[in-house]
Amino acid sequence: MAGPDRVALKHGAGGRAMRALIEDVFLPLGGPVDGVGLSAMDDGAALRVGDQWLVVTTDSHVVQPIFFPGGDIGRISVCGTVNDLAMMGATEPLGLTCAVVIEEGFPREALERIRDSMKRACEEAGVTIVTGDTKVMGKGEVDGIVLNTAGFALARRIVRDDGLRPGDRIIVTGTVGDHGMAVMTRRRDLQIEGDLRSDVAPLNGLVRAALQAGGEAVVAMKDPTRGGLASVLHEFAQKAKVGVVLDGPSVPVTHEVQAAAEMLGIDPLVVANEGKAVLGVRPEAVDRVLAALRAHPQGRRAAVVGTAVAERPGNVILDTGLGRRLLAESDGEPLPRIC
Amino acid sequence: MALQVEAQELKFRDPARARELAQALEREVKAIGRSPVNVMHVCGSHEQAIARFGLRAAFPRDLSVIMGPGCPVCVTDTPEVDEAVALAAMGARVCTYGDMLKLPGAQKSLGDAQADGGKVEVVYSVSQAVEVAKRHPLEQVVFFASGFETTAVATAAVLLAGVPDNFSVLSSHKYVPAAMEVVSAMPETHIEGYIAAGHAAIITGWEIFVPFARKTGAPVVVAGFEPLDVLAALVKLVELIKERRPEVANMYPRCVTREGNQPAQEKLWKVFQTTTGDWRGIARVPSGNLDLRPEWAHVDARKRFRIDTSLVGGKVENELAKQCLCGDIMSGLKNPHDCKLFGKECRPDSPVGACMVSSEGACRIWHQYGGIPDLREVG
Numbered sequence: 001m002a003g004p005d006r007v008a009l010k011h012g013a014g015g016r017a018m019r020a021l022i023e024d025v026f027l028p029l030g031g032p033v034d035g036v037g038l039s040a041m042d043d044g045a046a047l048r049v050g051d052q053w054l055v056v057t058t059d060s061h062v063v064q065p066i067f068f069p070g071g072d073i074g075r076i077s078v079c080g081t082v083n084d085l086a087m088m089g090a091t092e093p094l095g096l097t098c099a100v101v102i103e104e105g106f107p108r109e110a111l112e113r114i115r116d117s118m119k120r121a122c123e124e125a126g127v128t129i130v131t132g133d134t135k136v137m138g139k140g141e142v143d144g145i146v147l148n149t150a151g152f153a154l155a156r157r158i159v160r161d162d163g164l165r166p167g168d169r170i171i172v173t174g175t176v177g178d179h180g181m182a183v184m185t186r187r188r189d190l191q192i193e194g195d196l197r198s199d200v201a202p203l204n205g206l207v208r209a210a211l212q213a214g215g216e217a218v219v220a221m222k223d224p225t226r227g228g229l230a231s232v233l234h235e236f237a238q239k240a241k242v243g244v245v246l247d248g249p250s251v252p253v254t255h256e257v258q259a260a261a262e263m264l265g266i267d268p269l270v271v272a273n274e275g276k277a278v279l280g281v282r283p284e285a286v287d288r289v290l291a292a293l294r295a296h297p298q299g300r301r302a303a304v305v306g307t308a309v310a311e312r313p314g315n316v317i318l319d320t321g322l323g324r325r326l327l328a329e330s331d332g333e334p335l336p337r338i339c
Numbered sequence: 340m341a342l343q344v345e346a347q348e349l350k351f352r353d354p355a356r357a358r359e360l361a362q363a364l365e366r367e368v369k370a371i372g373r374s375p376v377n378v379m380h381v382c383g384s385h386e387q388a389i390a391r392f393g394l395r396a397a398f399p400r401d402l403s404v405i406m407g408p409g410c411p412v413c414v415t416d417t418p419e420v421d422e423a424v425a426l427a428a429m430g431a432r433v434c435t436y437g438d439m440l441k442l443p444g445a446q447k448s449l450g451d452a453q454a455d456g457g458k459v460e461v462v463y464s465v466s467q468a469v470e471v472a473k474r475h476p477l478e479q480v481v482f483f484a485s486g487f488e489t490t491a492v493a494t495a496a497v498l499l500a501g502v503p504d505n506f507s508v509l510s511s512h513k514y515v516p517a518a519m520e521v522v523s524a525m526p527e528t529h530i531e532g533y534i535a536a537g538h539a540a541i542i543t544g545w546e547i548f549v550p551f552a553r554k555t556g557a558p559v560v561v562a563g564f565e566p567l568d569v570l571a572a573l574v575k576l577v578e579l580i581k582e583r584r585p586e587v588a589n590m591y592p593r594c595v596t597r598e599g600n601q602p603a604q605e606k607l608w609k610v611f612q613t614t615t616g617d618w619r620g621i622a623r624v625p626s627g628n629l630d631l632r633p634e635w636a637h638v639d640a641r642k643r644f645r646i647d648t649s650l651v652g653g654k655v656e657n658e659l660a661k662q663c664l665c666g667d668i669m670s671g672l673k674n675p676h677d678c679k680l681f682g683k684e685c686r687p688d689s690p691v692g693a694c695m696v697s698s699e700g701a702c703r704i705w706h707q708y709g710g711i712p713d714l715r716e717v718g
Contacts (some may be wrong), residue, residue: 002424010688031654225631249354318393318709319393320391320392320393321352321354321357322352322357322392322393322394322397322566322567322570323356323392323393323394323395323396323397323566324355324393324396324397325390325391325392325395325396325708325709325711326709326710327709328706328707328708328709328710
């Protein structure tokens, strides 16, 4: 068992423990930059280049199982990086890099399936892989395959994740929990009737539509991957020093995810998504942004789910429809590693 | 495992009905005209429903809904854990439910015993423990049995059906009605009415609480575990308190009958008898433990083995543990928030006290659902 001086699995689960580890260990690596640097702990960096921003992001991908309903590790590696760029407001990626670490004995056929899947995701996002790196490690030295992708893009305006003020509304672009539940039920071999599939998808087109409709009134964006919607709302609340009231019944959740969540005793609000975005929007632009999202095929189930308030800064309050409580930030306990 | 997905909302979670019940509760509490009105539930699953759905924020300010000794893991006493740890140290293969692994003994938990190389296995049912015994015919397999009436019936049924020679039971089963008597007798609690656990009442029937209500003057309402079940039961309980009627009401009639599940009761009392024992952090509870009857000595680990707890005994002075309020929390005198350790030194991944260990423990539940139950003032 990992003691306090050892890294534990919970330190990778996207919640409070992970943030503390990054702050303690890695933040000293950063320094002052003209733009958004490491210390902002945002989805990526934004460096000034003339009158534009160069947005850069990087992500490593491990997932078990490697192939799951609705996607695979290759699709995640492309979408995750495209989405991190998009969450900074950079919806026109210039290119991606791809570094692969493969375990000795990994089937070549699986590798080619992963490559094909990456290619299709790149086509959907309108981007290509422009450079890469390949390493092979001995049996047992790495778990199957690890992919690292980085992405870069130019943007005129960047969107950060600390822009909320009281009165702003929170929008999610679709149902939550699909990816995490698809992976978890697959891993535990639970058969849920209905179609439980990962939502993994590139979001740059959807986000472009929202930004065109909302412009400067879109003041915060983040994709709810590890730690789910709960983690994103905590980050929004803590960085902007506001409270966030989440209206539980209005959060879109499919019946399949709801059923699996009840069965496993896991809250869909802390479950990972790979094809959804959370937006903070000034109240006057909410209807415009919502209409633009719903007109896009990926945003048909977009919904307003919450409001920023002045009370209880840094906290997320869940209105369950029957009462209210604080929404606990994921500690990484109930969730196996899923992305 | 296949699951039929329901297309409509669960009717027990209807917000409009919840609002009506919350308003009725407000009216009934106001009509009593004093503050606070103290009621207690004795079940971790009720606390789960209350905390998960944020119901405390919908309760009237003058109503205090306290969680009593409602978690079997929390009330399993230190010497009982020591017996299980000692059995593992003596070479037995100890099977038990998951939460029991982290429960601290005087020096070690079963989880520690496992880390030391002891044979400890988590099972999801007593039948699974019997399967373990069949798989390891050359070993002694001991089921460290915890839980209230409901799980005790399962243990009894398995013993009555016959078990392999190498299987025995270390019982830390507890009997809830007995603990309610003890808590009601504590002068500092001032509990005016009780919500009784629906699943236990499925076995015992609701009539079992009638003598308790008469003796203590406090009404008892049997409740289910959906949020509307809890709200409806509270409305009924406060109404009975207002009318000074120390009666028993069954607000879970879809599952609970007056006389309960009699074949299950027969099984329970064929195998178990009540004895006096300590409940962790609370008190010595007359008739609070369920021990195996003498005729079951051959499967009673306490009778079958000379359990030498000196192997694991010796109290360790733990500075943090001295500050833990679990005992007061389980007696309904304090709530998790009153504890200085809550959410700081004491967290689910590093529990100091028993209430933070089990998913049915008050501290663990509050922590899981955000920690602060009263959010009436926001928004």
